[in-house]
Amino acid sequence: MTPPDETQRRKADHLRICLDEDVQFDQTTNGLERYRFTHSCLPELDYGEIDLSTTFLGKKLGAPLLISSMTGGTEAARQINYRLAEVAQRYGFAMGVGSQRVAVEQAQTAATFAVRSVAPDVLLFANLGAVQLNYRYGVEECLKVIDMLEADALILHLNPLQECVQTRGDTNFRGLLAKIARLCQQLPVPVIAKEVGNGISSAMAQQLIEAGVGAIDVAGAGGTSWARVESERAEDARQRRLGETFANWGLPTAECVTAIRSLSATIPLIASGGLRNGLEVAKVLALGADLAGLAWPFLQAAHESVPALQELAEVLLAEVATVLFCTGHATLAALKHSAALQPLHR
Numbered sequence: 001m002t003p004p005d006e007t008q009r010r011k012a013d014h015l016r017i018c019l020d021e022d023v024q025f026d027q028t029t030n031g032l033e034r035y036r037f038t039h040s041c042l043p044e045l046d047y048g049e050i051d052l053s054t055t056f057l058g059k060k061l062g063a064p065l066l067i068s069s070m071t072g073g074t075e076a077a078r079q080i081n082y083r084l085a086e087v088a089q090r091y092g093f094a095m096g097v098g099s100q101r102v103a104v105e106q107a108q109t110a111a112t113f114a115v116r117s118v119a120p121d122v123l124l125f126a127n128l129g130a131v132q133l134n135y136r137y138g139v140e141e142c143l144k145v146i147d148m149l150e151a152d153a154l155i156l157h158l159n160p161l162q163e164c165v166q167t168r169g170d171t172n173f174r175g176l177l178a179k180i181a182r183l184c185q186q187l188p189v190p191v192i193a194k195e196v197g198n199g200i201s202s203a204m205a206q207q208l209i210e211a212g213v214g215a216i217d218v219a220g221a222g223g224t225s226w227a228r229v230e231s232e233r234a235e236d237a238r239q240r241r242l243g244e245t246f247a248n249w250g251l252p253t254a255e256c257v258t259a260i261r262s263l264s265a266t267i268p269l270i271a272s273g274g275l276r277n278g279l280e281v282a283k284v285l286a287l288g289a290d291l292a293g294l295a296w297p298f299l300q301a302a303h304e305s306v307p308a309l310q311e312l313a314e315v316l317l318a319e320v321a322t323v324l325f326c327t328g329h330a331t332l333a334a335l336k337h338s339a340a341l342q343p344l345h346r
């Protein structure tokens with residue numbers, strides 16, 4: 001077991017490294033550059049009537065946007081979580097918090113995650129690493145982190161590459177699928193299976209759906225590279241090299257979304273990993289995702305201020321609305337699977 005202090009230190013390192021260092025994929029892309037919307041020169045729409053509202057896991061959202069799971073456990077993380085939650089509440093975005101393992105190990109840090117007071121209406125996701133189910137975590141710990149947030153769902157993140165590169169990572173992934181399946185039966189809220197930036201294939205998605213997960217977040221390649229983040233914090237040259245070798249490893253977000261959507265027309269699907277503007281958000285929605293998640297861009301803005309976050313929210317919404325307008329779609333439902341998005345043949 002990792003000592004509690006180390007869990008907290010690791011969360012602080014992750015924030016610092018993601019804010020200060022260049023830890024994005026630099027060769028693998030999110031794959032969305034391979035698609036283009038067909039422009040409509042006569043949309044026959046009034047821009048002011050475009051509706052971005054949607055529903056996910058039974059809850060109404062102002063827009064199909066998710067502030068992806070990032071942080072908690074330290075004072076700096078608390079400030080970031082509260083800023084994110086304030087903006088999620090204002091715009092009707094969904095929000096995840098970072099892994100709550102530190103709060104299970106050190107109860108006094110629970111308040112750094114507990115944003116429900118400022119986000120009473122937000123679709124809120126608790127978070128734990130699935131691998132912890134092999135390190136003495138079970139239904140009790142899951143219920144604890146759900147209660148901490150009054151969460152609407154529990155994200156179990158799947159991060160085998162990150163654990164390989166992390167010094168003293170938790171690398172026993174044996175038997176996890178059966179444990180996830182059992183939790184899906186036992187918990188009062190849906191379980192969301194999520195990667196952290198290396199993607200989920202359709203074969204893995206099939207198994208997770210059969211296990212009973214309520215949603216999938218592909219968290220594909222093309223954005224923040226966790227191999228690179230862990231390489232930055234490596235304690236020796238071997239771990240550092242390992243992280244750099246695998247810095248571009250993974251399935252691009254666009255590929256995950258198309259593959260999983262053709263496998264299942266109905267599984268609630270979140271696209272994330274390397275989404276950096278509203279045009280990319282609109283592309284993943286047109287490919288069949290129900291929600292689009294961004295982590296790194298929200299982190300940068302949250303580090304700055306609440307007004308910076310509001311500016312980011314406004315520009316993302318304007319970009320998505322502009323795609324709808326310039327493709328002649330009044331609603332997200334019309335955009336979904338729209339023939340207006342075409343693969344480029346190069």
Ligand SMILES: Cc1cc2nc3c(=O)[nH]c(=O)nc-3n(C[C@H](O)[C@H](O)[C@H](O)COP(=O)(O)O)c2cc1C
Binds near residue numbers: 097155
């Ligand atoms: C600072 C930071 C901390 C993160 N911590 C977690 C975490 O605790 N749990 C998790 O599921 N994902 C975590 N992630 C991964 C993100 O949720 C997301 O899947 C990944 O960064 C890819 O999205 P992006 O390219 O928009 O950053 C973290 C991301 C960042 C930037």
